[in-house]
Amino acid sequence: MASTQSAFTETITGPKVRVVAKVRGFSDPDTNFETSKTVDWVSVNTENSGEVTISFKEQSSSRYSVDYCYNEHEDNEVIYSKEVKHLVSAAFEGINSTVIAHGARGSGKTRLIQGSLEKFGLAMLAISEFLSVAEKNGKSIAVSFYEVDNQDHAADLLNPEQSPILVLEDHGRIQFKGLTHTTVKSIAEFQNLYITACSAHTAAPKKGFERARRSHLGLIVHVFAQNESINSLVSKMNFVDMAGYEDARRKNGDASGVAENNKVNKSIYALLNVCHALSANESRVPFRESKLTRMLQDSLRGTSKVLLVSCLNPSFCQDTVYMLSLASRSCQRSHRTPFGSTTKTASSTRQTVNFDSTKKIASSARQTVTLNSSKKSASSVRQTVTLDSTKKTASLVRQTVLTLDSIRKSASSIRQTKTLDSTRKSENSVRQTKTLDSTKKSASSERQTVASVSAKKSASSAMQFVTIRKNKIPKSVSASTKELPCSISHIYDEETCVVAKKSEVQGRKLFDEVSHSAAKAEKVDSSLNARSEVELDPIVEKVTSFEDKEDMHAPYIINYSKDLSIANEGLNMNKENNNLMENEDCSPPISSQLRELQSLVSSTPLCMQLPEEKFIALDDDQISTETAEPRTPDTENLDVLNTKSFWETFNMHRSGMVNSTEGTKQRTLDIEIRDVMNAKSHWETLNMHGFGIGTKSSTEVTEPRTLDIVMNAKSSWETCNLHGSGAKNSTEVTEPRTPDIDIRDVMSTKSPWETFNLHGSGVKNSLVKDYLRILNTAEKDELKKLKGIGEKRANYILELRKESPEPFKSLGDLKDIGLSEKQVSLFFSQYYHILFKFALLYN
Numbered sequence: 001m002a003s004t005q006s007a008f009t010e011t012i013t014g015p016k017v018r019v020v021a022k023v024r025g026f027s028d029p030d031t032n033f034e035t036s037k038t039v040d041w042v043s044v045n046t047e048n049s050g051e052v053t054i055s056f057k058e059q060s061s062s063r064y065s066v067d068y069c070y071n072e073h074e075d076n077e078v079i080y081s082k083e084v085k086h087l088v089s090a091a092f093e094g095i096n097s098t099v100i101a102h103g104a105r106g107s108g109k110t111r112l113i114q115g116s117l118e119k120f121g122l123a124m125l126a127i128s129e130f131l132s133v134a135e136k137n138g139k140s141i142a143v144s145f146y147e148v149d150n151q152d153h154a155a156d157l158l159n160p161e162q163s164p165i166l167v168l169e170d171h172g173r174i175q176f177k178g179l180t181h182t183t184v185k186s187i188a189e190f191q192n193l194y195i196t197a198c199s200a201h202t203a204a205p206k207k208g209f210e211r212a213r214r215s216h217l218g219l220i221v222h223v224f225a226q227n228e229s230i231n232s233l234v235s236k237m238n239f240v241d242m243a244g245y246e247d248a249r250r251k252n253g254d255a256s257g258v259a260e261n262n263k264v265n266k267s268i269y270a271l272l273n274v275c276h277a278l279s280a281n282e283s284r285v286p287f288r289e290s291k292l293t294r295m296l297q298d299s300l301r302g303t304s305k306v307l308l309v310s311c312l313n314p315s316f317c318q319d320t321v322y323m324l325s326l327a328s329r330s331c332q333r334s335h336r337t338p339f340g341s342t343t344k345t346a347s348s349t350r351q352t353v354n355f356d357s358t359k360k361i362a363s364s365a366r367q368t369v370t371l372n373s374s375k376k377s378a379s380s381v382r383q384t385v386t387l388d389s390t391k392k393t394a395s396l397v398r399q400t401v402l403t404l405d406s407i408r409k410s411a412s413s414i415r416q417t418k419t420l421d422s423t424r425k426s427e428n429s430v431r432q433t434k435t436l437d438s439t440k441k442s443a444s445s446e447r448q449t450v451a452s453v454s455a456k457k458s459a460s461s462a463m464q465f466v467t468i469r470k471n472k473i474p475k476s477v478s479a480s481t482k483e484l485p486c487s488i489s490h491i492y493d494e495e496t497c498v499v500a501k502k503s504e505v506q507g508r509k510l511f512d513e514v515s516h517s518a519a520k521a522e523k524v525d526s527s528l529n530a531r532s533e534v535e536l537d538p539i540v541e542k543v544t545s546f547e548d549k550e551d552m553h554a555p556y557i558i559n560y561s562k563d564l565s566i567a568n569e570g571l572n573m574n575k576e577n578n579n580l581m582e583n584e585d586c587s588p589p590i591s592s593q594l595r596e597l598q599s600l601v602s603s604t605p606l607c608m609q610l611p612e613e614k615f616i617a618l619d620d621d622q623i624s625t626e627t628a629e630p631r632t633p634d635t636e637n638l639d640v641l642n643t644k645s646f647w648e649t650f651n652m653h654r655s656g657m658v659n660s661t662e663g664t665k666q667r668t669l670d671i672e673i674r675d676v677m678n679a680k681s682h683w684e685t686l687n688m689h690g691f692g693i694g695t696k697s698s699t700e701v702t703e704p705r706t707l708d709i710v711m712n713a714k715s716s717w718e719t720c721n722l723h724g725s726g727a728k729n730s731t732e733v734t735e736p737r738t739p740d741i742d743i744r745d746v747m748s749t750k751s752p753w754e755t756f757n758l759h760g761s762g763v764k765n766s767l768v769k770d771y772l773r774i775l776n777t778a779e780k781d782e783l784k785k786l787k788g789i790g791e792k793r794a795n796y797i798l799e800l801r802k803e804s805p806e807p808f809k810s811l812g813d814l815k816d817i818g819l820s821e822k823q824v825s826l827f828f829s830q831y832y833h834i835l836f837k838f839a840l841l842y843n
């Protein structure tokens, strides 16, 4: 009982991220390697302080800190009982956790998580225990399997035909749309599901999905409390078998293979960066850098525990060294002191892995080459200075978000901090830069020397990392009715079986403390969510960093629908949106675009003087013709059809307004005259009526407006706003305005705003229609020209179009690609303002 209690306490109080290494064995009957061969290139050193470091024969002066290293003889059960078992127990107490196996290709990740013929993997061992404890505690267990491919798409492996999984955040909690979970009651059931998932994982991709040669395979174990009719989620435990890391340069393949490599590597870096940020207790954790980190978010943050298992190839593999060096950074916790000048974690702690592949490669070379201490410190200085400069610049960005120019300058400044030039801005940086420069040449030559040595050794050991990726389904799993082997049964010792009960009683105090802080966090969380509704606030940066602040999430029990699909369609999708946006390769986030728009709009003076000479002198004939013969949708379609591309059409509407006059026919009286008459300024009037936020809705108007009242409006500006509001809200009013008033209004208009508003509603509708049309039909390149659409979203749109010829029928359908109607509407409204400003400028 005491040991159970201490295990639980250790789980709670232990480090957030535990990093262990596992040296892969040779004794696999599936491989051709000699069973007697020993692993001699990995040296594990335990310091007096108890700190474990790993070095490699070829690079013995570099040491990498880990919490523990399992040698090639220690099998999955040992790792399970020491590292995972207590996490399973904690899951019944509401603690989420994530077990991640990462490493170079062929380093034994799958063998560790999934297992083999002889040995069950960590997942299978955990499920055995989950089922056992759940039975005793009246809980139920369900599992989900998913895959994140090289395009950063997540697919449900138990239902592969389903659309890609969407990650949604509701009140700070992550939910998945399109990921099913299935209740399991026995190991055999689980095995069957595992087989299904693995088959889907290795099978040809579904239509629209690119073949995922390397992908991450995830398992979520859900623990439910069985409350009468409702299943409440107690916790989740995740197992992630990461795609094997492979340096893109070493890939002998076509360009697409290299691109695929880069993308997969990018998501590996993303997860390792998250682990590092969590471990270092950083205020901002980059969950949104990849789909996988987004999916794991609520099993990584707050009180969740993370076990990072760095799988090591048993013979020389440069990728293994690199992966370990990245994992090792997560050992550099805030309370720990650096191991020493030659310990790699010390030099790399503050470095965020760069996603750019070329920089990555350079960085990889930097880290894996044996440098002398002066070179190392130069590297360290560079990384630290770069980060500090970036932070300063980021802070600068926040302060100057009000103008578009300053944003651009700051962004450019951020980019510059990645170069040594930026460090020259501070006196300190200059010194450090010089130091670096002086060591650059020798480092470079040493790099080359070591690289050639590495290449030779790589060749000799190529056999080992070329094996890989055959059928990953362990034979033991194939035997679906296979009984749990005896070797597992001992895991269910008494201690384990009573773990939850004991924890409930003896661990309660500790747990209550955690829950208490969780409750506090919940309050912050709700206020946060209140904020998140204004995600498009100009100063998005603040909101984002606040959201990513950790320790805001704790054990929780939520009502969980049978299917993980969102029950509530109105679920706040902002978080997923942001994710998609921030990950777009080409397009900046919509939030920042709106920030641009906002800054332009906000710079509009409260009282705008419209110079007389710039007023548009409308041609009466033209107006009357247009009014008498309003354009029909067909006419408009003709324009569209006649243009060379949808993009051109869209631009045409955006820039020239292309005679869009749909608004003229349906214009109606929908504003309160007195509001206009009493309006203090043009701008106030505009705000009052211009964009549907007027104090009076159209339905309140019962009598047709007379021309006299319109003519009595105090200024042309007021008059134009009268028209503008009418035009804008025309569709809401059932009673059409009499044609004569329309005509006279048009004829009497004098200002560009009048004209603009007159046509504005039609233009706006037309914009929306064209926007949807582009989404439904345009080529990828054209799609990417739309704001908010980047590479990834464009790909997804193309996929949707394969499933349905016209997937976007209204703005509401945009939520399928992660854009909420509200966002798009806001976008168009803002856009509308901008168009007016341009109309003023160019007339």
Ligand SMILES: Nc1ncnc2c1ncn2[C@@H]1O[C@H](COP(=O)(O)OP(=O)(O)OP(=O)(O)O)[C@@H](O)[C@H]1O
Pocket (backbone or CB within 6 Å): 024, 025, 026, 027, 028, 029, 030, 031, 103, 104, 105, 106, 107, 108, 109, 110, 111, 112, 242, 243, 244, 245, 311, 467, 468, 469
């Ligand atoms: N502990 C072990 N003892 C002996 N052989 C092992 C061990 N672990 C893995 N192997 C062998 O190494 C090879 C690669 O293993 P595995 O598929 O688990 O690696 P991986 O890291 O998942 O590969 P990938 O990066 O392609 O996903 C397989 O042939 C496997 O049988």
